[in-house]
Amino acid sequence: MYDYISITTEDETIRKLLDSPEMESYRSRIMEERKRLESISFAIQGSIGERYLTCGRKKCRCHKDPEALHGPFYHWTRKVDGKSVGVWLPVEVSDLLKDWISTDRKLHEIVSRIEEITREAAEWIHSEFRDDRKKKK
């Protein structure tokens, strides 16, 4: 059933632990996260900010009156090689990217949960393995 998340090991203790009900419950939690992954498609990092700006016309009210600023303009910022990079976008494109950014957040939440479940499983296996070794001595 779980051949696509199978683990090969020569060690009999590890093999027994992997077949235990505890591991089955970790495995089913991983499977739930994998199901959530199926709803993920386009995913992109960054954030969309709304900006109100002054224009180039010296006599325009926007230079004196904050209420008269132009906008909103949409600005997509993201990290590229540790540096923040920004692009101005038309509202239609920014709406689409907001969707993809929100999908990206969901994707990262799923990845974090998979890592958390795996950490719990690793701690459990480690502790059971240690206890088993003690008994054998």
Ligand SMILES: [Zn+2]
């Ligand atoms: Zn202006």
